[in-house]
Amino acid sequence: MTRILGVLGLLVVLYTTLIASHPNAGKLDNLIGVANLQGRFGIITLGAALVIIVGGIDLSVGAVVGCSAVLFGVMMNDGIHPFLAVPIVVAFGGIVGLTNGLLITRLKLQPFLVTLCGMFVFRGLARLLGGTLGQASIIEGHPDFRDPLRTLRYLLIGKSPSDGELLFPAQFVLLLVLAGVVGFFLHRTAYGRYWYAIGHSELAAKYAGVNVSRQRVAIYMTCSAFAAFTGVLLFLDAPSVQSDNAGFAWELYAILGAVLGGCSLRGGEGTAVGMVLGAMVLPVLENLVNFRGDASDVIPVVIGLTLLLGAIVDELIRQRSRVHK
């Protein structure tokens, strides 16, 4: 609870500073743009956070996002209809997660190691698949894909079919919907109980008759499927994607969002609301740095220090509450 209030407080401070920083910052256009980014990061945060809750880690998220975005483009280039390509890409993510999950649960490999390897493999795969891909070139090759692509772009990104202007933060809406589903499973069903139990004490779950491996695999599949879907969003939103940097380092943004939102890296902790709030921090922060006119090089430093500060405050609160127990 304190964690949620904490990140909520941080968001209030960030938004206030942002709006005060520049007259254009508070305009609806800008806020919608920020919300759209929050939505996209939020979706991978949900997946990463679930993995963290069951006591794992997924470092392959960013590479899967990139690989999926490229795969999406390549498939359409080869004439696969956009409406068909989306589910195929998501299924690709599911298979990636299945592989991660099976390696971790059956061969007992460490999640860090498995997904670190995945990070290289899928980044490399993206580069093998293609270099730079954009919607314009696809439409050039397949004029009949123009309308389906525009429909997808409107539904999933919120961009106008006619002029491509951002009308509403569809990615944020998607985040809320998915967070609702995640929250439902996490807080209202037996599966959620298992995930918390597994993350905190795998043995306790096992002795209670929970099929720990199956739950873990399901979570890794969810995480990678979310990442793959985010790849689709990235492709639809950007004029073009480049295989060597699409989604680069996003796994860290996802982990960051999860931790800011109250997931403990030790596992067994975290809420759906927290994940959404945690994922909202980074895009605001970036936007704020941009509006202040600071060099964009300063962004990583600001992010790092903000998280560190958060961690320190969190630990101080934790220690204090322990003394008062």
Added chain:
Amino acid sequence: MTTPRLQVTAARKEFPGVIALDGVSLTLAPGEVLAVVGENGAGKSTLMKIVAGVYQADAGDVLLDGAPIHFAGPGDAVAAGVILIHQELNLAENLTVLDNLFLGREVTTGGGLRVLNRRAMAERAAGLLKRVGLPASRIFARVESLAPGEKQLVEIARALGTDVRVLIMDEPTSSLTQRETETLYEVIAALKAADVSILYISHRLAEVKQCADRAVVLRDGRNAGELAKADITHDNLVRLMVGRDLKQFYPKTHRTAGGGTPVLTLRGLRYRGGPETAASFEVRAGEILGMAGLVGAGRTELSEAVFGVRPIVAGELLLNGQPLRVSSSADAIEAGVLLVPEDRRLHGLVLAESVGFNLSLPNLARLSSRFGVNRSEEADLHRTWIERLRVKTPSAAQPVGLLSGGNQQKVVYGKWLARGPKVLILDEPTRGVDVGAKAEIYALIDDLAGKGVAVWMITSDMEELLGMSDRVVVMHEGHVAGELQGTLTEEAVMRLATGGTAT
């Protein structure tokens, strides 16, 4: 004869390098409480884990109500009504009592979605908690906020919530208070009446006498004997467990009468996070000062303050009459005030490392020269202490975590004895240690006291307290409730420990 509820025939289990079970058999009738007794390493835990589906036997049969069973995992056993209440608690501490009670068998609606039906679960949970004597208000408490005894009761309540046919209790009272233990006995009686069969594993022989219908004794992975209820006596059990008579369990041979000069003195000591009341007492050369108190009385915390792990905020600490400042455990160790901690696996040993590594650890400065650690001196030290303490290990290179509890504990003693202690603080010195090793450890403690070491022994084991102590200090809710000398009785100790006054 009716079909036994559970029948184990010639069970065999081998681990790399160890034969844990070598043809063990037992039968358990419906509604019977069968105690399984044996030293650590005798094979009790392995046997229980085979019955509960955690391990699979290499050979032999397990029959449940006459039908052979082959559990692939604990889940199968739970489904068949065979529930193991493990010695190390198996609760998810981050979840509530309610969540834990129903973990793995939630009451749900919505079919495959498995939406939790909290109301139905809460209603049933209240009933379950009542049966183990816990207030219904605990339902929504997070397990981590409960006292150790309460957690144990939650585990038992969880087993009650299932169609349990065979309940395996592994050291169920290890963290229970006297009152909670009595509640447990009532629960056991009720389960018996409901025709549930119970396998009861315990180190505490008094308990076995109290609640078992029969006792099976294991030794070195084999059946060592069986005792009917009337024959369950301390002597009979120990003889079967160890395979020989134990003459003097609690030796008091070498010690100076009345103790010598005070070595460690606490004067109005208070530590951070501790109670408002200050603690004052002294430990004298050549005596064993027993410290009693209920779980949570603050004994461990006080010893940790003296050992420099908890900051001291008020009062004075004297060593041989000189003020002693401990701002870290390094200060205490340097001064010769050494602690054998309660949880050796967590605080006493680096489990994954070797026996030798652990013996060397606090002695490295002495073993080192400018050219690094002197290997031959180190090897001497290992040999000396492994021999002197009769640590049963193939070599000094053996990972200490693979030794039995008693031998692990000996390694903890060894690493300190190699330094030459002035004050030895023992926190539950024989917890989880088998009877044979216990006798050796008692002889060792007695010998140390005889050599003038001031021993401060914190223990919850009443027999150990009364048997070993020259003097007893009793703690109650964080403060020293009183001191007992001369003829020590359980009644006097309990009166002080529960807040009464000495008479």
